[in-house]
Amino acid sequence: MSAGAPMVTWETLELHTAQPFGIARWTHSVYPRTFVTLSQGGLSGQGEAAPNAFYGETRGTVEAVLPLLAEALTDPWDWDGLHAAMGTRMPHDHPSVKCALEMAAVEWCAQAAGVPVWRLLGLSPAPLPESSYTVSLAPLPDMRRQAREAVGRGHGVLKVKLGTGQDEDILEALREEAPEVALRVDANAAWTRARAKRMLGLLEAARVEFVEQPLAAGDLEGHAMLRAVSPVPIVADESLHHVSDVVALAQAFDGVNLKLAKLGGPLQTLRALRLARAHGLQVMMGCMIESSLGIAAAAHLAGLCEWADLDGALLLADDPYAGLNWTAGCLARPEDAGWGVARQT
Numbered sequence: 001m002s003a004g005a006p007m008v009t010w011e012t013l014e015l016h017t018a019q020p021f022g023i024a025r026w027t028h029s030v031y032p033r034t035f036v037t038l039s040q041g042g043l044s045g046q047g048e049a050a051p052n053a054f055y056g057e058t059r060g061t062v063e064a065v066l067p068l069l070a071e072a073l074t075d076p077w078d079w080d081g082l083h084a085a086m087g088t089r090m091p092h093d094h095p096s097v098k099c100a101l102e103m104a105a106v107e108w109c110a111q112a113a114g115v116p117v118w119r120l121l122g123l124s125p126a127p128l129p130e131s132s133y134t135v136s137l138a139p140l141p142d143m144r145r146q147a148r149e150a151v152g153r154g155h156g157v158l159k160v161k162l163g164t165g166q167d168e169d170i171l172e173a174l175r176e177e178a179p180e181v182a183l184r185v186d187a188n189a190a191w192t193r194a195r196a197k198r199m200l201g202l203l204e205a206a207r208v209e210f211v212e213q214p215l216a217a218g219d220l221e222g223h224a225m226l227r228a229v230s231p232v233p234i235v236a237d238e239s240l241h242h243v244s245d246v247v248a249l250a251q252a253f254d255g256v257n258l259k260l261a262k263l264g265g266p267l268q269t270l271r272a273l274r275l276a277r278a279h280g281l282q283v284m285m286g287c288m289i290e291s292s293l294g295i296a297a298a299a300h301l302a303g304l305c306e307w308a309d310l311d312g313a314l315l316l317a318d319d320p321y322a323g324l325n326w327t328a329g330c331l332a333r334p335e336d337a338g339w340g341v342a343r344q345t
């Protein structure tokens, strides 16, 4: 099937959000993303590395380890071999680089088979759940405007970033601006146990669907205590870094936010998803701020999930990939061969 040796190349682009994007830890508007291409026998597969400093990655670490990890990609069909060879070269972390290489291998195979990746992997043809659209942390009038504009564009699910001293005011303001939307909350690990407990009644009153990562990533005991008294489900994001974390999280959370870039690629994310299901967890398919290439890869898996949070590319002013079919927050499952997106700039 394969002809000639595989060639792996990459290029880093600085992507920009249309508005500064703020969460409890930081606000940024420039996101370096490294795009990997695997070429072999006239076909190509692509992947995206979306490094996140919280998981120990930067543009510098991505560019430093890519030459070493790319050597692991010798046969695009040998997915277990790729995983093992990357683990041998870099046993710890660098998940976004591993993700980019796994994405490239899997897309190359789907191109060779002439099918979309979800079909290659035998995944559900179910429609994707509607994606949330993020209202990022900013001065309150700006958060109101973000919510108003999203509702005006037809979004029915909003995820609001919290973790400030004025979270009560933010929640109240957003419910005023968007009384009908499904509302989710992400504290990005910024609350103390006491603060989180005080917020629970307000979350219930605001009809919040679930709260993501209220406490510090390592505080599983605190999350378990919170879950025991919480009227709204509690979902892990920062607490989930490695596939193997899923089992322990089932004792402390109701659900998990799976992101390809932190778990090491689509195949590792599928492993995490199956583990989550086996342990009774609900599942959200999430994303980093990334191009439509990274979002497309997550979209191929999102039909297996209750929730989707795939707005990363919608927040960009200069998305270099096109091909996704959005109707407000509803993303159609990609039907073209491979990931179903193409480079446009």
Ligand SMILES: [Mg+2]
Residues within 6 Å of the ligand: 186, 188, 212, 213, 237, 238, 257
């Ligand atoms: Mg989150």
